[in-house]
Amino acid sequence: MEKFVINGGHPLKGEILVSGAKNSAVAILPATLLLDVPCIIENVPDISDVEICLKILKGLGAEVKPLNQQGDTYWISCRNVSDFYVPYKEAKKMRASYYFLGALLGRCGNARAAMPGGCSLGARPIDQHLKAFEILGAKQLIEDQQSDIVELHAESLRGGNISMDVVSVGATMNAILAAVKAPGITIIENAAKEPHVVDLANFLNYMGANIKGAGTDVIKIEGVKKLMGNAGEGSTVDYRYSIVPDQIEAGTFMVAAAATKGDVIIKGVIPKHLEAITAKLIDCGVNVEELDNMDAIRVSVENKKIFCPTNIKTEPYPGFPTDMQPQMATLLTIANGESSIMENVWEDRFRYVHELRKMGAEINITQNGAVVRGGDLLTGACVNACDLRAGAAMIIAGLMANGCTEITEIQHIERGYADIAKKLRGIGADIVKI
Numbered sequence: 001m002e003k004f005v006i007n008g009g010h011p012l013k014g015e016i017l018v019s020g021a022k023n024s025a026v027a028i029l030p031a032t033l034l035l036d037v038p039c040i041i042e043n044v045p046d047i048s049d050v051e052i053c054l055k056i057l058k059g060l061g062a063e064v065k066p067l068n069q070q071g072d073t074y075w076i077s078c079r080n081v082s083d084f085y086v087p088y089k090e091a092k093k094m095r096a097s098y099y100f101l102g103a104l105l106g107r108c109g110n111a112r113a114a115m116p117g118g119c120s121l122g123a124r125p126i127d128q129h130l131k132a133f134e135i136l137g138a139k140q141l142i143e144d145q146q147s148d149i150v151e152l153h154a155e156s157l158r159g160g161n162i163s164m165d166v167v168s169v170g171a172t173m174n175a176i177l178a179a180v181k182a183p184g185i186t187i188i189e190n191a192a193k194e195p196h197v198v199d200l201a202n203f204l205n206y207m208g209a210n211i212k213g214a215g216t217d218v219i220k221i222e223g224v225k226k227l228m229g230n231a232g233e234g235s236t237v238d239y240r241y242s243i244v245p246d247q248i249e250a251g252t253f254m255v256a257a258a259a260t261k262g263d264v265i266i267k268g269v270i271p272k273h274l275e276a277i278t279a280k281l282i283d284c285g286v287n288v289e290e291l292d293n294m295d296a297i298r299v300s301v302e303n304k305k306i307f308c309p310t311n312i313k314t315e316p317y318p319g320f321p322t323d324m325q326p327q328m329a330t331l332l333t334i335a336n337g338e339s340s341i342m343e344n345v346w347e348d349r350f351r352y353v354h355e356l357r358k359m360g361a362e363i364n365i366t367q368n369g370a371v372v373r374g375g376d377l378l379t380g381a382c383v384n385a386c387d388l389r390a391g392a393a394m395i396i397a398g399l400m401a402n403g404c405t406e407i408t409e410i411q412h413i414e415r416g417y418a419d420i421a422k423k424l425r426g427i428g429a430d431i432v433k434i
């Protein structure tokens with residue numbers, strides 16, 4: 001069993017580069033199924049969720065060729081895809097397998113996949129995805145509520161008005177995937193506004209789609225017949241698209257730099273995407289400086305600094321991201337006073353608290369939140385990465401703690417962070433994978 005071993009107490013110093021966004025990549029890779037020409041996707045993060053996406057694509061019949069040694073650029077052609085069954089085992093390994101439903105439906109009017117797996121954060125229904133597909137003309141072939149399989153068929157998809165009952169990243173992106181080639185106009189109201197929603201729309205628009213309003217709460221899509229870029233049929237132009245930087249990886253490095261009282265330049269970021277995280281770090285007394293001309297952000301803390309407590313309320317973008325909640329809670333364990341955390345997106349995102357307590361953290365769970373009582377520095381312990389972001393929190397805890405921390409179940413971390421131990425070693429962390 002692999003684990004991370006961290007000797008804490010080293011302030012992080014230097015420069016660190018952020019990879020492409022996981023939550024964009026896992027939608028843009030399935031979206032290639034909709035294209036009528038090959039494309040090249042750059043800045044693809046080297047994480048296990050991407051590996052699974054590529055495996056599913058290849059299994060469906062796509063040609064996928066890595067174009068460089070770093071493994072962050074792929075040439076993909078879906079010309080010969082004829083299958084629409086996503087293998088059960090692969091679908092179960094990650095949440096984002098649901099994007100194959102939207103993409104396959106949009107491609108050929110048929111899609112079949114298991115109910116998606118992924119981090120256990122409480123109930124993770126996909127009713128809004130299914131509602132959107134139905135409005136666009138798809139029928140569920142398996143009506144049994146207990147079934148673990150979703151199978152969809154549409155005689156012919158057509159545009160429609162979709163009003164989401166909850167703001168859902170996945171349902172918004174899936175509706176875009178299914179609607180982009182559906183004849184007529186689709187309106188998505190109460191849409192999610194996350195950077196990865198905009199990234200997916202930008203990618204599809206670059207390939208010839210007509211999507212307006214991504215990044216606002218109303219998205220309008222005019223279905224197009226083909227997605228073949230603007231060079232026309234038979235052209236030999238390479239269509240290249242680069243995935244946006246990962247907002248949550250960047251935020252995780254920002255908190256790690258602050259929590260170890262370091263001085264780190266986090267490169268390859270879009271500072272605008274980090275505003276909610278930056279604001280909370282500034283509340284705590286952290287110095288955050290945007291280095292616009294370098295697409296970078298510098299996070300620094302003086303050695304003797306005592307952090308101020310703050311209150312956090314997780315919300316859809318542009319609010320404070322739920323995917324940064326465990327990491328920020330970890331920093332707050334050494335703030336001077338009590339901080340409250342309200343989790344408004346996932347009902348069960350506090351499993352990491354049990355692990356942090358093993359390191360001496362004082363955190364009480366409340367009805368839909370937690371109260372963190374700041375105190376002494378954490379002490380190294382053996383802890384578990386219960387899910388992806390909980391795992392990121394454990395790494396931050398280990399980096400700031402006195403002594404040695406061992407983190408198990410690191411496959412959860414590797415689902416979303418590319419080469420995290422190596423990247424952190426580059427800025428002075430004592431972390432190894434064994």
Ligand code: EPU
Pocket residue numbers: 023026095096119123124125126127128129130166167168169170171192322323344345346347388389416
């Ligand atoms: N919801 C429904 N019905 C639906 C869909 C969602 O009730 O059909 C509810 C969920 O239960 C939740 C809320 O709506 O309470 C928001 O869920 P959303 O659909 O936005 O989440 P998701 O698309 O399944 C993505 C990210 C998550 C991230 C959330 C929120 C991917 C693959 N996953 O999940 O990322 O927490 O958006 O920003 O994009 C992570 O990266 O660690 C992670 C969990």
